[in-house]
Amino acid sequence: MDPVWAVGLMTGTVLDGNIDVAMLKTDGETVAELGPYRLAPYPPGLRDLLEATLAEARQWNFQGPDPAIFAEAEEALTRAQAEAVRDLVENEGPGLAQLGIVGFHGQTVLHRAPQSGRKGATRQLGNGQLMADLLGVPVAYDFRSADVAAGGQGAPLSAIYHAALLRGLGQGPSTAVLNLGGVANVTWWDGAEGVIAFDTGPANAPINDWVKAQGLGEMDRGGVLAQSGKVDEARLADLLTHPWFAAPYPKSLDRFDFPAAMASGLDPADGAATLTAFTAAAVGRALDLLPQRPNRLIVCGGGRHNPAIMAALATRARIEALPAEAVGWRGDAIEAECFALLAKRVARDLPISFPTTTGAPAPMTGGRLAEPKARTR
Secondary structure, three states: OOEEEEEEEEEEEOOOEEEEEEEEOOOOOOOEEEEEEEEEOOOHHHHHHHHHHHHHHHHOOOOOOOHHHHHHHHHHHHHHHHHHHHHHHHHHHOOOOEEEEEEEEEEEEEOOOOOOEEEEEEEEEEOOOHHHHOOOOEEEEOHHOOOOOOOOOOOOOOHHHHHHHHHOOOOOOEEEEEEEEOEEEEEEEEOOOEEEEEEEOHHHHHHHHHHHOOOOOOOOOOHHHHOOOOOOOOHHHHHHHHHHHHOOOOOOOOOOOOOOHHHHHOOHHHHHHHHHHHHHHHHHHHHHOOOOOOOEEEEEOOHEEEEEEHHHHHHHOOOEEEHHHHHOOHHHHHHHHHHHHHHHHHHOOOOOOOOOOOOOOOOOOOEEEEEEOOOOO
C-alpha cells in the first residue's frame, strides 16, 4: 500500500499547555518520510478549563452521567487541535488537500487500570467527527476504548512506533525507549518479533503538581528546585514498597495514582528532589522486570528536558540515559508521530495493541474512524 501523509496529535496528562503536532508519510507499518512538527500552544483559557475538567473527572470516577464540563472541554480542545493541524499542514506541509488522515488522541481525563475480576475504564475527550468536518479529512480517534473493553490496559499505545524506531537504529534488547510524560512508560524490543511495553510509574505529573502547589511556577524548570534539595531516603524507600512496582506487566497508571501528596511535609526543594528520585527509581524497578535488563535508555517526552531526572536515572535506575536527539530522533514529536502511524493502522484495520503491551487477549484493532461530510479534495 502506498504511504500517505498523516498528522498525529498528542496532549499528555501533564497539561504542559502545548499540543504536539507531527506529520509523517506512512502506510501504517513503515515511515517513508518525516514531515514538519511543532508544539502549538493552547489558546488562552483552555489549559485552565482542562485542569478543572480533570478535577471533575476524578469526582465523577466513571459513575453516573458525564459532568457538563466534559462537553465544553471536548469542543474547545477539538477546535483548538483542528486549528493546530490546519496551521501546520497549510503553512509548513503540503496543504490539507494532500493530507490522508489525522490521528487525534484527545485528552485523557481519567484512566483506571483493570483489576482481578474488574475490567478497566478509560476516558479521552475529543470529538473526531467535529475535527473531520472542520478539516475535511478523515480522523482516527478513541484509540484506547476497544482495548479496555476487551480486558486490556488501554496503555501504552506507543510501543509499536517505539519498536519501529529501535529497529531503524538496529538496536535490540540492550536498548529500550523511555517516555517521560505525566506518567512514564518503557518499550523493550527483543530484536526479533517480541515487543514489551508498560507504565513504569509517575514522571512529570507529581513533580509539576508539587511545584505548582508551592506557588513556584508550573514545573521544575531545568530541575533547579530538585537539584537544590535533598532526597528523603526513608520516604523514598517506603514509596518503593508499593505492591504496584513488583506487579508483573502489562500494567498502566492514571496520572493521579501517585500524587504530589507523596511529598507532603517536606520543604519545596526536598519534596521536588524526593519525587524526582522516585520517578527514576521506579524506572529501575521496571527494568528489572524485563526478560533482559537493557543497559541504555533513549528518553523521549518532556521529562528528558529535566537534568535532575536524567541524572537520577543514572544513579537510581542504574542505567545510561540519552535524550532522543542523541540518536537523531525528534524527541518532542515522537508521541504525536506515533498517533500519525496508528491512524493509518486504524484506517487499514491493522492491530494497534498487543498482549505484551496492553494485556489485550490477542493483537487488537481499535480506534474509530470519522469521515468528513465534505472532503478537502
